[in-house]
Amino acid sequence: TKTIHLKSRPEGKPELKDFDFTTSQLPTLQEGELLLQTKYVSVDPYLRGRMSDAPSYVPPFEINKPISSGVVAEVLASKSTKFSKGDYATGLLDWKETQVAKADGLIKVDPNQAPLSAYLGILGMTGLTAYLGLTEIGKPKKGETLLVSGAAGAVGSVVGQIGKILGLRVVGIAGTDEKVNMLTSKLGFDAALNYNTTKNMAEAIAKACPDGVDIYFDNVGGAISDAALFNINKFSRTINCGAISVYNNSELPKSISVQPFLVKKSASMQGFIVSDFADKHPEGIKQLTEWLQQDKLQYTKTIVEGFDYIPQAFLDLFDGKNTGKMIVKL
Numbered sequence: 001t002k003t004i005h006l007k008s009r010p011e012g013k014p015e016l017k018d019f020d021f022t023t024s025q026l027p028t029l030q031e032g033e034l035l036l037q038t039k040y041v042s043v044d045p046y047l048r049g050r051m052s053d054a055p056s057y058v059p060p061f062e063i064n065k066p067i068s069s070g071v072v073a074e075v076l077a078s079k080s081t082k083f084s085k086g087d088y089a090t091g092l093l094d095w096k097e098t099q100v101a102k103a104d105g106l107i108k109v110d111p112n113q114a115p116l117s118a119y120l121g122i123l124g125m126t127g128l129t130a131y132l133g134l135t136e137i138g139k140p141k142k143g144e145t146l147l148v149s150g151a152a153g154a155v156g157s158v159v160g161q162i163g164k165i166l167g168l169r170v171v172g173i174a175g176t177d178e179k180v181n182m183l184t185s186k187l188g189f190d191a192a193l194n195y196n197t198t199k200n201m202a203e204a205i206a207k208a209c210p211d212g213v214d215i216y217f218d219n220v221g222g223a224i225s226d227a228a229l230f231n232i233n234k235f236s237r238t239i240n241c242g243a244i245s246v247y248n249n250s251e252l253p254k255s256i257s258v259q260p261f262l263v264k265k266s267a268s269m270q271g272f273i274v275s276d277f278a279d280k281h282p283e284g285i286k287q288l289t290e291w292l293q294q295d296k297l298q299y300t301k302t303i304v305e306g307f308d309y310i311p312q313a314f315l316d317l318f319d320g321k322n323t324g325k326m327i328v329k330l
């Protein structure tokens with residue numbers, strides 16, 4: 001079966017040459033295992049971290065071994081009591097067209113409840129990241145101002161929409177005029193800024209957030225987050241979800257020193273990984289499903305077709321080619 005390996009550890013921005021297309025044999029199905037056909041593959045910025053060998057919260061991918069990420073697959077054959085032929089399963093799986101995997105660790109998903117790709121986005125890891133990061137760390141109160149960077153992406157687009165459901169004033173930051181327009185015209189954001197065309201971000205944020213920023217949901221880090229700091233309110237909460245603007249840097253960029261801002265404003269800043277709140281995942285999925293079914297949340301996505309496009313779709317995340325969740329459909 002067709003398989004994608006990590007060929008070399010990227011230096012700086014990953015390139016297609018860092019990936020290798022190969023074929024691998026399918027082992028015979030053992031007790032407790034499933035034969036799976038890949039239907040949807042999630043590509044995510046955090047995979048960049050696993051391509052390096054620096055210590056992190058998930059172990060690095062091995063060279064000349066398959067890359068894995070969130071996948072939705074159809075069960076072609078089952079030797080597990082949990083799944084039958086024709087069911088759909090999701091979980092961390094290899095970048096392979098078909099594969100044999102243990103049923104334990106995979107979750108059954110229902111295509112009648114939501115589109116299958118939603119289980120990799122709004123009803124999956126990125127939806128939970130948005131919901132739990134905002135509610136558990138942001139501790140939002142009605143009427144507060146929420147600023148979101150990476151606002152048109154998978155996590156950011158959901159953060160902003162949940163902010164509106166919870167009665168916040170929501171301002172987004174994204175990289176193109178099309179994305180900025182989508183945030184305000186389609187997703188209900190109160191205002192949005194294009195960081196690529198805005199000269200002075202700190203000033204632009206101040207204008208868009210006349211009452212200051214109570215919650216900053218940070219997906220990008222770097223200069224955009226520096227600009228946000230100039231606008232935080234007393235007792236504000238900054239949620240460090242991600243820092244995509246520096247993932248490809250071999251040296252950390254020179255940022256402003258955050259301490260004086262935090263001291264002056266009695267403000268907090270907290271990083272998190274969605275798995276920190278594993279006990280709250282079922283509750284999160286329940287809430288997100290409810291809002292989705294009530295049309296209070298919109299599921300935005302960019303779907304690219306074909307197994308061979310998986311690496312390119314991943315690279316495109318760093319050029320902002322996606323709006324909402326980036327998914328590859330097979």
Ligand code: NDP
Nearest residue numbers: 045129153154155174175219242243244245272273274320
């Ligand atoms: P997105 O769907 O947001 O895709 C990435 C987006 O980042 C691009 O579309 C692009 O949008 C933006 N971007 C790329 N390069 C830059 C840059 N140099 N400066 C500013 N923006 C940039 O990805 P996700 O929603 O999946 O992830 C968003 C963030 O959340 C990432 O940092 C990720 O690592 C993090 N994350 C953290 C988790 C956790 O548990 N803590 C879990 C999941 C994700 P644009 O056009 O606006 O530039």
